[in-house]
Amino acid sequence: MKSPIGVFDSGLGGLTVLRALRARLPAEDFLYFADTRFLPYGDRPEAFLKERGLVIAEALAARGAKALVIACNTATAAAAEAIRAATDLPVVALEPGVKPAAALTRRGIIGVLATTRTLESERFRRLVDNHAHHVRVLARACPGLAEAIEAHGPGSEQVAGHLDVFVTPLTAAGADVVVLGCTHYPWVAQAIAARLPADVRIVDTGEAVARQLERLLAAGQLLGGGGGRLAVATSGAPATVRETVIRLWGEPLPVEFWEI
Numbered sequence: 001m002k003s004p005i006g007v008f009d010s011g012l013g014g015l016t017v018l019r020a021l022r023a024r025l026p027a028e029d030f031l032y033f034a035d036t037r038f039l040p041y042g043d044r045p046e047a048f049l050k051e052r053g054l055v056i057a058e059a060l061a062a063r064g065a066k067a068l069v070i071a072c073n074t075a076t077a078a079a080a081e082a083i084r085a086a087t088d089l090p091v092v093a094l095e096p097g098v099k100p101a102a103a104l105t106r107r108g109i110i111g112v113l114a115t116t117r118t119l120e121s122e123r124f125r126r127l128v129d130n131h132a133h134h135v136r137v138l139a140r141a142c143p144g145l146a147e148a149i150e151a152h153g154p155g156s157e158q159v160a161g162h163l164d165v166f167v168t169p170l171t172a173a174g175a176d177v178v179v180l181g182c183t184h185y186p187w188v189a190q191a192i193a194a195r196l197p198a199d200v201r202i203v204d205t206g207e208a209v210a211r212q213l214e215r216l217l218a219a220g221q222l223l224g225g226g227g228g229r230l231a232v233a234t235s236g237a238p239a240t241v242r243e244t245v246i247r248l249w250g251e252p253l254p255v256e257f258w259e260i
């Protein structure tokens, strides 16, 4: 594969971002790394995630990536600055869509669903201070949800149980915009919407990330040259990842093991 774009996440949540990247940039190749050996990231210490982010960025660069997308809010919060400092490649990082949500809310109350680590990060605090100081932010950590989506699937009773606990109270609290602040959550966007009044807006950042990647590639004269190829690698068990890919992505993809 010639100069792909390297994309990574703790697991297969980043495929929700990849879907948007491929829709916008069909003439690119993508190399996706799922760090499933260390899933979930959401409960791990920041120092560990920073180290892991650096190792993965280096591995993707070593395999010829021309740009990097950190398709994980948790990894962005912990490692984006360190990765940017360590590489010359263009880096696109994700953060919860607090800014668009603060612009959309009419009632002045937004819900943010994300991992514990994301919500406790300095980066998230700054995001809220800079863009949502005038609204009420109901930040809801969802421990266990990303793992349940991967292990049991979006329609499972385990996922439903988590959503009942994490999402349903946002309605009583009056949120009229809900941010999917973890890349796993778009896999259950419908189930989340079903637990909220019909007029509640749900904010996902996939398309904004794709536009940002396109801008960076264009600025670096790196656009195009691929053929829509997609390769997947994991630090965990490829057979398990292949099964999860079928459940979430809807079609099989070859998955190889990387010892990193």
Ligand code: DGL
Binding pocket: 009, 010, 011, 013, 014, 039, 040, 041, 042, 043, 071, 072, 073, 074, 075, 115, 118, 146, 181, 182, 183, 184
């Ligand atoms: N998909 C990740 C995110 O966007 C993290 C899920 C996890 O591993 O806890 O935050």
